[in-house]
Amino acid sequence: MKTRVLVIDDSALMRKLLSEVINGAADLEVVGAAPDAASAREMIKALNPDVLTLDVQMPGMDGLEFLEKLMRLRPMPVVMVSAFTQAGSETTLKALELGAVDFIAKPRAESVQRLEEYGQELADKIRAARAARLRFRRASAGSAPLTTAAPARPSLPDGAAALPRALPGAAGRVIFLGASTGGTEAIKEFLMGMPADCPPILIVQHMPENFTASFAARLNSLCRPTVLEAKGGEKVAPGTVYIAPGHSHMLVRKGPAGLVTELSPAAPVNRHRPSVDVLFDAAAAQMGGQAVGVLLTGMGKDGAQGLLRMRQAGARTFAQDEASCVVYGMPREAFLIGAVDEVVSLEQMAGRVLALFGKTVA
Template structure:
């Protein structure tokens, strides 16, 4: 049975291009193409698609308003198709909060990615979306502060920061919301945290700013050569691998625009490998929701080097791909739900 896809975009050219790409996959079929939200609503009723691709900017009703109504009245897997702009990235992050499974930028003719590579990424995301666990819209909650921790926690946590504990996190599909939930449970006086989230370079700066406004620690998009300090979260930029490097004054971040690893740049494996080789048992590794296997071998090497390692459980993942691969190879010391992940990681660094 082929995956039935409905394409929604106000551009006839884009509808045609996306339709051609999706239909080129042997396991997919575009059953309809709608130019706006009202047309899409009627087509959903008649065609009952498995997955929707949805433009962010549309006439009559924009993609965000339509998505919000859709997820409330007729939840289904949605992959957003977004422009590579500041406004586009902010709208896309909002769409993921509203329940979209994933997103992809609109194809560009600037040589950044071939149309063949773009088509492969598009159909991969649609496949993952079909099997994804739909998530209800997240409810904002206040960030955790030191005063919100149990009475005995701040002193051990301060010792963990001073002793050089560092947390390394990897995520992909569903990760933007999972990381938000995880970091909302982390206090301002946390050990340093380094994160790789699979995301195009036009989106990582907006993602970091969004998290910084919601969470207690300082959160920034890494620029490279930053001193790694407690109370700070470093997010890999979409154009480079992020890793850790030893310097005369301690650890610093390092960016490398080397070829993709596991088809990704930034790659979780690159970050985890640097943790395994340099930080060893002072590291804590966390792998969250995502498709594929990036991070599994790196997390295994972290565990073999003495690090504590955690994987998100299947029930709380949007896509149980990366955590499953890590669990299968023996990289995960403990599986836990997303709701418990921050607490378990804080307990690990406080010992």
Template sequence: MMTRPAGSAINSPIGVPSLSADVILPLKPRPPVCTGPVIVVGASTGGTEALKTFLLPFAKDAPPILIAQHMPESFTHSFAARLDAICTVKVKEAEQGERLLPGHAYIAPGHSHLLLANIGGHWGCELSQGQPVNRHRPSVDVLFRSAANLGGRQIVGVILTGMGRDGAQGMLEMKQSGARNLAQDEASCVVFGMPKEAIISGGVDEVLPLKDIAARVLALLRTPPR
């Protein structure tokens, strides 16, 4: 069972080396063992409001949604609770080893990376308190790489407003594994850094205003993967 070490939240502190997702898990894409789509989302600066806009259109039968938002651990539980109070989907802080359920969104706790996992043939959550990646824990690149490794064409990836380049490499890896990826456009971002870097890296299929992303995700889920 995982415990929360005191003071373990890490969000881009000075002096922390910028490591890649390799320090948490290798890139090893494989055919999916689990079935059913999963939505994976990364966000940073401005993401708290952007995620509210993104999640509100999803209904109780929506595929599970995994979210890596750069945020200290003292805030992620209350952040999930605030979203849960206004969204139709159930929003909660992710827990180690839990099975993903339809109509649920799982927020990475501020003390751990969140990974998509195969738990007994079903999609689940894995948490890692390994080293920060791109100076962040949770890291978007770690979540996206885990989705690239396990989910293939069953994944829809979304990268929202944020500073830096966390998520750019992982989004490219997801695309190369068959995922369909969306990025928030510059005009609707608080900071265009993360979406811009993902676009430059070649991992993004479509760039959309924030208000249109959820509807496009739902449309993609109704369309068989290429």
């Protein structure tokens, strides 16, 4: 059965373009296109779509106000469609806080090939949105948790030994973290538990260029550690979180003064740039057993092989559990190939990681 999509955008041209792109996928179908919030409300009642695409900025009731009402009265999967502007990126981050599953920038029809790539990306996000676990559908405190059966724990890769539950000394150790769909809120929750003097943290979140700077600034305003968008060449220091920019892979290398960040414009890996695998591979090569790997919610498999290589190099590795993931894709892939030492809920992740460093949640 096809996934039924309702497109909401005040631009007739954008409604037409998005509809054509979505209908180009064999398993997706646009059942309606609304120019404003009032029309969207009626179409949702009449058409009962599976997923909405929602314009961030609309006349009358804007995308944020509409989303807030929707998530309170009729929670459903929403993919935000955002402009390539600072204001658009800041509004998009607020939309993710309100419950939108994911977002995509508005298409820029530079070429037929680019539009085809955009269509594939949008289709993937819509598929992930339909399968997502909405925060508003989670069990409340005191009720039974929402869970599904997890597959049996695979054996360790050949030659890998069980690692101790506590690391022998914390000096010089670094946390490497990757996430995708649902990751902006998961990363925020993880970092909110970090003290100001936390170990250095390097993060890849799948996010387009022009959005990562706003993401880093928003986290910096909320969290105790300093959070910044990496520029390349920064010395990796305690109490600092480095977010990979949306235009480049982020790696680390050992220099005369210690570990430093490095950016690379190399081709996408697993269709992503920045890629979690690229960061994790660098962590395995440069840090070995001094690294700690964390893989959070996200669709696809980016980061799974890199986390395995980190574990094989002696790093301690964690993956978010299925029940707390918005999309149980990347952590699941890592779990299935034996890349994970511990499967931990998002609520407990910061505490479990900090325990390795002799620290407690802030």
